[in-house]
Amino acid sequence: MSETTEGPLPKRSTNDTGKHRDASASGATPEIGQDIEVEVGPIAAGGGCVGRAPDGRVMFVRHSLPGERVLARVTGETRSFLRADAIEVLEASPDRVDPPCMHAGPGQCGGCDFQHVAPAAQRRLKADLLAEQLQRLAGVDYRVEVEEVPGDPRGLAWRTRVAFAVDEDGVVGLRRHRSHDVIPVARCPIAIDAVNDSGVTNARWPGVRQVEVVASSATEVPVVVVDTGTGRPRDLPEVATGIMWRGRTLQAPSHVTFDVLGHRFTVRAGGFWQVHPEAGRVLSEAVLEGLAPQPGERACDLYAGAGLFSAALARAVGPTGAVVAVERSGSAVADLEVNVADFEAELEIIRADIRPDVVARRIGRPDVVVLDPARAGAGIDVMTALVGLDPPPRAVAYVSCEPAPFARDLRVALDAGWSLASLRAFDLFPMTEHVEMVAILQPPG
Numbered sequence: 537m538s539e540t541t542e543g544p545l546p547k548r549s550t551n552d553t554g555k556h557r558d559a560s561a562s563g564a565t566p567e568i569g570q571d572i573e574v575e576v577g578p579i580a581a582g583g584g585c586v587g588r589a590p591d592g593r594v595m596f597v598r599h600s601l602p603g604e605r606v607l608a609r610v611t612g613e614t615r616s617f618l619r620a621d622a623i624e625v626l627e628a629s630p631d632r633v634d635p636p637c638m639h640a641g642p643g644q645c646g647g648c649d650f651q652h653v654a655p656a657a658q659r660r661l662k663a664d665l666l667a668e669q670l671q672r673l674a675g676v677d678y679r680v681e682v683e684e685v686p687g688d689p690r691g692l693a694w695r696t697r698v699a700f701a702v703d704e705d706g707v708v709g710l711r712r713h714r715s716h717d718v719i720p721v722a723r724c725p726i727a728i729d730a731v732n733d734s735g736v737t738n739a740r741w742p743g744v745r746q747v748e749v750v751a752s753s754a755t756e757v758p759v760v761v762v763d764t765g766t767g768r769p770r771d772l773p774e775v776a777t778g779i780m781w782r783g784r785t786l787q788a789p790s791h792v793t794f795d796v797l798g799h800r801f802t803v804r805a806g807g808f809w810q811v812h813p814e815a816g817r818v819l820s821e822a823v824l825e826g827l828a829p830q831p832g833e834r835a836c837d838l839y840a841g842a843g844l845f846s847a848a849l850a851r852a853v854g855p856t857g858a859v860v861a862v863e864r865s866g867s868a869v870a871d872l873e874v875n876v877a878d879f880e881a882e883l884e885i886i887r888a889d890i891r892p893d894v895v896a897r898r899i900g901r902p903d904v905v906v907l908d909p910a911r912a913g914a915g916i917d918v919m920t921a922l923v924g925l926d927p928p929p930r931a932v933a934y935v936s937c938e939p940a941p942f943a944r945d946l947r948v949a950l951d952a953g954w955s956l957a958s959l960r961a962f963d964l965f966p967m968t969e970h971v972e973m974v975a976i977l978q979p980p981g
């Protein structure tokens with residue numbers, strides 16, 4: 537593990553003597569823990585900037601910014617690249633700021649990538665990353681602005697869900713970057729107050745390895761999802777929250793609610809729901825704008841979760857329209873059934889693992905499709921089945937939080953003659969390298 541440096545990174549003018557400068561000659565093989573002076577270039581997936589080590593290997597330097605000259609401490613290596621942390625800034629980027637979180641920095645919490653970056657510059661870096669992945673994996677030159685969403689302009693107080701780690705003594709914290717160490721943390725500045733004020737981080741959780749706090753607002757009771765690894769939790773602390781363990785309610789409530797575009801959704805804690813408080817609205821609006829579902833149409837919601845997009849589609853297609861939602865998680869389907877119960881559109885909920893045959897044979901012939909797969913993307917086979925529907929949907933909205941699998945899946949559509957009609961990207965994960973995208977795909981002709 538690398539030595540810990542707390543607080544903002546020390547900055548040094550270029551006229552300072554190079555007392556930390558690594559003396560290794562060009563070509564020497566760097567060792568873990570060695571400090572190397574380096575000028576870094578573009579941002580890379582993973583949140584570090586690309587530099588070059590003396591032996592020619594690529595070096596991914598976290599806590600740096602494009603164009604900066606930093607002293608980088610080597611923290612890990614593979615045959616082809618090195619990992620490093622910028623432990624001192626020799627020439628700072630104008631986009632650098634002091635991290636608002638005391639737990640951010642080299643050797644510290646692994647949760648955030650961009651605490652040292654001004655919010656507007658974070659969005660530019662994410663746009664760079666997205667453009668690079670689209671070019672490399674989908675073969676398209678397409679650059680979008682990453683759109684700011686309403687919230688704290690510093691990029692704080694947005695997480696409605698935080699999975700805190702717990703150490704052997706039951707103390708709550710967050711994991712050190714690329715480590716099992718738990719750094720005790722009382723408050724996470726990117727979490728909403730309802731998470732930080734839940735009392736969960738101040739309590740002791742003996743025998744527990746993770747407590748995930750799920751909260752929707754200051755007025756609703758949060759729920760803690762407890763992970764013990766193996767046995768039933770014992771000696772749980774007294775907390776004024778719901779407590780869930782392996783899908784069982786140990787202490788009510790077990791669900792949280794979220795209001796999106798005038799509709800109330802109920803979601804079991806531990807089930808999937810978008811993390812940013814504005815995400816449901818922003819993504820629903822982008823999907824509706826891109827697909828423009830019409831009254832009477834048939835819409836399909838693949839990877840439907842608790843029904844965020846099913847509800848938006850059901851409202852849009854109205855009483856003469858139909859929505860078919862496909863989801864494999866039983867508890868998500870239970871929430872989905874409740875969340876779409878009040879709409880007049882014909883609703884069909886299919887609990888299934890989405891595979892090519894499900895797309896080809898069970899969803900009928902939809903006019904519009906939303907697909908919002910997990911981080912790994914839909915995959916080449918499912919995409920091939922989707923763009924091979926005959927007749928094809930008139931539009932598909934692909935919602936993704938991971939540029940690389942999205943770009944791979946986009947390539948399948950483009951190769952089948954489909955076009956990328958529009959792409960929007962939203963900063964729904966401030967302080968991290970992550971970005972959420974809504975792409976609208978249209979069939980040939």
Ligand SMILES: C[S@@+](CC[C@H](N)C(=O)[O-])C[C@H]1O[C@@H](n2cnc3c(N)ncnc32)[C@H](O)[C@@H]1O
Binds near residue numbers: 841862865868891
């Ligand atoms: C990113 S979430 C999206 C949920 C929903 N669209 C939303 O925004 O709240 C992905 C969902 O896909 C489901 N899922 C993942 N892989 C699946 C598969 N192969 N077949 C069916 N559902 C799947 C997960 O259970 C999860 O509910």
